[in-house]
Amino acid sequence: xxxxxxxxxxxxxxxxxxxxxxxxxxxxxxxxxKAQVEKVNALRDIVATYMSIRxxxxxxxxxxxxxxxxxxAARLRVLDHEELWVAYLNKDNxxxxxxxxxxxxxxxxxxxxxxxxxxxxxxxxxxxxLFHNHPSGNPxxxxxxINQTRMVTNAxxxxxxxxxxxxxxxxxxxxxxxDEHSYDFKx
Numbered sequence: 001x002x003x004x005x006x007x008x009x010x011x012x013x014x015x016x017x018x019x020x021x022x023x024x025x026x027x028x029x030x031x032x033x034k035a036q037v038e039k040v041n042a043l044r045d046i047v048a049t050y051m052s053i054r055x056x057x058x059x060x061x062x063x064x065x066x067x068x069x070x071x072x073a074a075r076l077r078v079l080d081h082e083e084l085w086v087a088y089l090n091k092d093n094x095x096x097x098x099x100x101x102x103x104x105x106x107x108x109x110x111x112x113x114x115x116x117x118x119x120x121x122x123x124x125x126x127x128x129x130l131f132h133n134h135p136s137g138n139p140x141x142x143x144x145x146i147n148q149t150r151m152v153t154n155a156x157x158x159x160x161x162x163x164x165x166x167x168x169x170x171x172x173x174x175x176x177x178x179d180e181h182s183y184d185f186k187x
């Protein structure tokens with residue numbers, strides 16, 4: 001598998017990723033070196049951590065911006081580039097899915113409101129919350145952030161969904177459009 005080779009795991013025989021990451025995987029059956037076993041264990045730890053982070057918010061209820069910030073802050077504060085994540089929620093504001101949709105540069109991320117809405121429709125979401133980070137640490141929204149928020153909010157309204165908030169994560173702080181009432185999401 002090419003991805004394993006890129007990690008320096010050149011294995012003598014083809015091992016399926018599912019088997020490799022399984023709790024019952026026995027590296028001795030494949031004649032793996034100690035270094036390869038250490039890399040596989042590190043990979044397993046990374047995947048397990050990722051899955052626990054990814055899955056820990058599904059089913060979580062979001063009632064206020066602080067609940068939403070808790071969902072995203074740990075992921076977004078550590079990045080050196082901007083990313084836009086979307087929480088898709090049901091009508092009771094329970095998280096159906098939380099996913100990164102767009103990856104940007106140091107100071108910008110281009111988004112497509114059409115793609116955001118298409119994903120929401122595919123998940124039968126009633127509400128969404130946008131999240132993105134400012135690697136500079138200052139969560140104050142830019143003119144582009146404000147314009148993109150309006151575009152997505154209007155697109156949601158057209159599809160009979162509601163955008164509950166757009167939260168910008170900074171270093172140790174955040175900006176919530178809903179908290180600041182800078183844009184009335186319920187218009």
